[in-house]
Amino acid sequence: MNRLLSARSLIRKGLLLQTQTRNFTISSSSAITRPLVSETILLENSRYSFLSSSSSRYFSSVADQKKESKEENKSTHEVLNDAKEGKSVVSSYWGVSRPSLTKEDGTEWPWNCFMPWETYRADLSIDLNKHHVPKTFLDKFAYRTVKLLRIPTDIFFQRRYGCRAMMLETVAAVPGMVGGMLLHLRSLRRFQQSGGWIKALLEEAENERMHLMTMVELVKPNWYERALVLTVQGVFFNAFFVLYIISPKLAHRIVGYLEEEAVHSYTEYLKDIETGAIENVPAPAIAIDYWRLPKDATLKDVVMVIRADEAHHRDVNHFASDIHFQGKELREAPAPLGYH
Ligand SMILES: [Fe+2]
Numbered sequence: 001m002n003r004l005l006s007a008r009s010l011i012r013k014g015l016l017l018q019t020q021t022r023n024f025t026i027s028s029s030s031a032i033t034r035p036l037v038s039e040t041i042l043l044e045n046s047r048y049s050f051l052s053s054s055s056s057r058y059f060s061s062v063a064d065q066k067k068e069s070k071e072e073n074k075s076t077h078e079v080l081n082d083a084k085e086g087k088s089v090v091s092s093y094w095g096v097s098r099p100s101l102t103k104e105d106g107t108e109w110p111w112n113c114f115m116p117w118e119t120y121r122a123d124l125s126i127d128l129n130k131h132h133v134p135k136t137f138l139d140k141f142a143y144r145t146v147k148l149l150r151i152p153t154d155i156f157f158q159r160r161y162g163c164r165a166m167m168l169e170t171v172a173a174v175p176g177m178v179g180g181m182l183l184h185l186r187s188l189r190r191f192q193q194s195g196g197w198i199k200a201l202l203e204e205a206e207n208e209r210m211h212l213m214t215m216v217e218l219v220k221p222n223w224y225e226r227a228l229v230l231t232v233q234g235v236f237f238n239a240f241f242v243l244y245i246i247s248p249k250l251a252h253r254i255v256g257y258l259e260e261e262a263v264h265s266y267t268e269y270l271k272d273i274e275t276g277a278i279e280n281v282p283a284p285a286i287a288i289d290y291w292r293l294p295k296d297a298t299l300k301d302v303v304m305v306i307r308a309d310e311a312h313h314r315d316v317n318h319f320a321s322d323i324h325f326q327g328k329e330l331r332e333a334p335a336p337l338g339y340h
């Protein structure tokens with residue numbers, strides 16, 4: 001009976017591994033740029049291979065299984081001691097080690113901050129000049145507020161676009177997180193689905209944070225810039241939090257206009273790279289893997305994909321504001337998941 005149970009368990013785990021393997025492979029098809037909600041991720045021609053260390057256990061030999069069970073019987077004290085001495089890691093006790101991943105070229109996946117299935121090819125065909133013409137009082141207020149905020153930014157950074165981008169990305173990653181968090185709490189309070197908007201806004205926050213992780217590889221902030229980030233984050237997070245509670249339509253409209261400004265700033269950045277005022281250095285490794293850029297990609301390629309992302313965020317936020325302007329809730333319209 002025990003044998004039967006363990007055989008059934010083995011089969012179940014085998015099936016689970018197959019499912020995991022399928023789910024964690026990403027198509028190398030160049031057709032996938034930014035999948036729409038209705039699109040299905042292609043599973044053939046996998047770009048990355050995946051092997052879960054815990055799942056591989058079920059396919060090892062009996063001798064290996066015995067060896068592993070001996071290791072599993074190690075006391076917590078022994079494992080922690082081993083970890084302290086650098087012999088093993090604590091995860092071997094908790095069983096939470098990261099799956100082993102390899103890139104298309106056979107090298108190991110080097111990042112823990114994002115996984116291969118979170119990477120994508122930016123859609124560079126997006127209209128960069130799209131502008132929401134302010135019509136209502138709230139629109140005009142949002143537009144003027146953003147234009148006003150631009151003045152001190154221009155004075156402070158002038159044409160130091162690398163530094164400017166790095167600093168502004170610390171702010172840009174806040175609205176999506178605040179909006180996503182508030183929608184999450186509302187979903188819990190009202191026992192309602194969000195229509196995918198929680199995920200969409202959190203995706204935006206994560207994408208903006210990856211812009212920052214990229215820019216920080218290129219520009220190292222000094223102490224007073226770090227102090228400025230702390231202050232601005234303290235003020236902006238709280239201000240945006242209150243604003244989103246009072247008027248999400250104004251909050252999204254302001255973000256929409258901020259993103260329009262971001263597109264403009266990155267265009268200016270590109271101009272300086274093209275004229276040689278800013279050196280077109282090689283792209284950081286994190287950017288090459290995150291946007292699936294070629295190995296010889298440069299700063300210019302990175303700025304182009306970031307600018308495309310900003311244009312998508314512009315559309316998402318103006319769209320969200322328009323939903324509110326129609327007197328509806330976000331959950332009533334399909335969320336633009338995966339829209340980078
Ligand atoms: Fe950004």
Ligand SMILES: [Fe+2]
Pocket residue numbers: 172208259262310313
């Ligand atoms: Fe942005």
